[in-house]
Amino acid sequence: MIRAMRSLVPFAAAALTLAGCADPSEVQALRAKKIALEGERAAQQQIAADAALYKDALRKVPEAGMPFDPQEVTARVTKATTGVAVSVERTASGGVDVSLSGPAAPARAAVTLEQLAQYLPDVSLRSVSLRADGFTAKGTAENPAPATAPAAREGSSIVPFTEARKLREEVAALEKEVAQVKVGADVVRRGPAALRALQSPDAFRQQAALVQKLVALSTTAEITFEPGKVTARGELLPGRKVLDGLPLVKSDYDVQSMSENAGRFELKLQPRATGR
Numbered sequence: 001m002i003r004a005m006r007s008l009v010p011f012a013a014a015a016l017t018l019a020g021c022a023d024p025s026e027v028q029a030l031r032a033k034k035i036a037l038e039g040e041r042a043a044q045q046q047i048a049a050d051a052a053l054y055k056d057a058l059r060k061v062p063e064a065g066m067p068f069d070p071q072e073v074t075a076r077v078t079k080a081t082t083g084v085a086v087s088v089e090r091t092a093s094g095g096v097d098v099s100l101s102g103p104a105a106p107a108r109a110a111v112t113l114e115q116l117a118q119y120l121p122d123v124s125l126r127s128v129s130l131r132a133d134g135f136t137a138k139g140t141a142e143n144p145a146p147a148t149a150p151a152a153r154e155g156s157s158i159v160p161f162t163e164a165r166k167l168r169e170e171v172a173a174l175e176k177e178v179a180q181v182k183v184g185a186d187v188v189r190r191g192p193a194a195l196r197a198l199q200s201p202d203a204f205r206q207q208a209a210l211v212q213k214l215v216a217l218s219t220t221a222e223i224t225f226e227p228g229k230v231t232a233r234g235e236l237l238p239g240r241k242v243l244d245g246l247p248l249v250k251s252d253y254d255v256q257s258m259s260e261n262a263g264r265f266e267l268k269l270q271p272r273a274t275g276r
Contacts, residue, residue, distance in 0.1 A: 023164075030167040037174035044178065047188050054191025057198050061121040061205070064197045065190025068096050068122065068141050076119040081112050095142035098123055102134055106220065109135035110212040117204040121197035125207045128223040130215065130234070139204065201252070201271030202227060210269075213248040218265070229256075230269040236260070242267065 047054065058064065063076065070088035073096055077086040087099040098120070104112055109130050117123075125139040197203045207225055214221050214232055221234035230253070236242065242258050242265040249255070253269035260266075 027164050027167065030164065030171055034167065034171050034174065037171065037178055040178050041174060044188065047191060050191070050195070051187060054187050054195055057194035058187065058191060061118070061194050061197045063119055064121045065193030066122075070096060073098055073120065073141075077116065080119040081115050084112060084116070091140065091142070093142060095140060098139050098141065100135075100137040100139075104135055105132055106130035106135070106215045106218070110208070110215045113137060113204075113208040113211055117208040120204055122193055123204040124202045125204060125225050127225065128207075128211055128221070130211070130218075130221045130223075132220065206252070206271075210249065210252070214245070214267075216248060217242075217245040228270060230267075230271070232265075232267045232269070234265060236263050236265050 066072070070090065073088045074086055077084055077100070083104065084100055084102040089097045091097055100113075100116065102109065102112060112135075113128070120139075120141070122141045123139040124141070125137055127136075127138050129136045197205055200206065202225070210230065211221075211223060214223065214234075217237060217240055218234040219237055221232055223230065223232045242260040245265075245267060246255060246258075249267075249269060252272055254272060256268040256270050258265070258267050
């Protein structure tokens with residue numbers, strides 16, 4: 001019986017043709033392709049509107065948006081500075097976990113982190129430890145995930161030839177429009193990552209700038225970065241108060257709480273900016 005049913009498939013397709021109907025599998029593929037192309041066109045239109053911003057961002061952080069692998073990260077760290085040990089592991093999602101350490105005291109360590117941020121702009125730090133005998137910093141960089149198109153809606157299994165022809169024409173027009181992108185492919189691919197590196201409070205560049213401000217307040221510091229929250233604890237410099245840190249951070253962060261006891265402090269901050 002199964003063989004008999006299989007033998008009927010060509011006759012069913014022929015019957016659809018004779019009835020003026022298109023192949024349902026072709027129509028489904030055309031619908032999916034149309035949705036994907038419409039998404040690509042929308043992304044390109046947004047990027048074209050921000051092209052000047054993206055180009056400027058790429059000039060400032062030319063390393064942004066580059067594919068990451070452990071050897072590349074190690075090479076960038078070596079290029080950025082000396083005296084820093086680096087450990088890199090691949091994450092399950094295809095990104096990298098980065099651990100940095102060195103003998104530099106807090107003030108010098110803060111400068112080192114700012115140097116490293118220029119070469120690792122796509123890294124987001126999770127924690128920084130600044131001690132008299134050295135520092136450690138841990139972070140992650142994820143490779144941008146490819147855009148996924150929404151699933152094509154299921155329609156009737158019987159589609160007139162006229163609708164299929166219209167879909168083919170729409171897909172062809174979209175392919176032509178997408179192919180005529182006036183923004184450089186490199187700007188399209190890496191521009192958003194560069195802008196994020198310059199603007200997002202979760203990017204290495206902004207995180208390193210905060211570390212630089214905190215060492216003006218403390219002799220040691222333990223800083224943790226979470227989405228929308230930063231916690232800093234440590235020992236204050238002689239003569240410093242936790243209140244002295246407020247002018248240093250208030251332009252970019254709201255202070256959620258602060259405390260001071262026996263020369264130690266704790267600050268909980270919330271970034272004012274959310275990045276793009």
